[in-house]
Amino acid sequence: MNLLLLNETDFFAPGLVKLSDRRFLQLRDVIKLAEDKSFRAGVVGGQVGTAQVVEFNDSEVTLQVRLDHAPPPDNGVTLICALPRPQTFHKVLHCALTMGVKTLYFIHSRKVEKSYWDASVLAPDAVDKEIRLALEQCGDTIYPQIEYRKRFKPFAEDELPQLVAGADGAFFGHPRAAAKVPSLPGKRLVLVVGPEGGFNEFENSLLERAGVMPVTLGSRVLRTEFALAALLAKLS
């Protein structure tokens, strides 16, 4: 936890917060509490700053919170990702969010097993927990918008072209593409990441028709979460 993420409802007076939940336990047991000690803190959807210990006991801590600057900027990338297998889903989500993605679409694809859509990791509470952990990791306060599309074709034909039209560039990872991943810092981009084993030919052709350009990271096949980290790092 690199940022103590607070809700508006945690405040019992202006600038004063009392915590006794998971966050208190982490402050007490991992970060260690001490009189006057201060931590980075932020309020969901708002500014970041510091939280200073006023008093604490075995079950709760009172903190004085001063929020005075903006959270880090987003990375400008709208991520569209074939729904990964459950054990990979939270790694992909964590990677995307900590690297500054604020708009994500998880979509179906031929090589996505139907059962992945029923996975417990997709339950709103589970996703919310992952979002908070990611924001706490990277020092951010701004929630992402996460969308799910269970049908590839209508998404690729109807929604994707509009997302592409609103961006300065749109790319999908393809191991045999001719073009390398470009460096486009500060641009609004669309990035499409395929399933393990890649999109099939039909899906590739729909992506290209929607204006998404195939790019390659090289001939090495990476796990989805590392391919995503590498693509985001190169693009932005």
Place this chain on the structure above:
Amino acid sequence: MNLLLLNETDFFAPGLVKLSDRRFLQLRDVIKLAEDKSFRAGVVGGQVGTAQVVEFNDSEVTLQVRLDHAPPPDNGVTLICALPRPQTFHKVLHCALTMGVKTLYFIHSRKVEKSYWDASVLAPDAVDKEIRLALEQCGDTIYPQIEYRKRFKPFAEDELPQLVAGADGAFFGHPRAAAKVPSLPGKRLVLVVGPEGGFNEFENSLLERAGVMPVTLGSRVLRTEFALAALLAKLS
């Protein structure tokens, strides 16, 4: 498994291999065996190509192996990484190896807990298993060289300057560095990655004295394995 990784000892005749171990089970149960089906294959330390099913039953498979091209080139980066906590160690190792790192040093640092050095994940058999999984993932056959240094100061003062002198550039990730990570494809580089919480001031100064330049990925704090993926992607 994107590459069936073979040993010289798997061959019972020129170009012919019989398998009944973990690799056979993965071919049988995950990839699915069929007459004449072929897979990407390579031999440890050697070339890559294809392995075609000759015959199989419930307990073994015979494959005809044709190796005709070189594995992917390495990425030119010598990675020096503060020993991560055990559950992160295999992610860092996997990320580094699949992205083409062939020389790794895991080193001590003030914020590395002493107990990490006794972790079972560092046992040679456990490391060998991770190496094979990584090579199978990324389609490579070349084993890395992995070194461990349990004392930071002698490493930073005596060995590191020589590694830096043999490279075209040397960098370490530092959240408050002024310089961004440069793009230096095709160069021989040294990359130093700190522990969670970063190197301390003394360590930073020894790194700089050894000729390693601080660079930043931005103000977001990433998990070690994603910071590593991002740094490797940007550098090469």
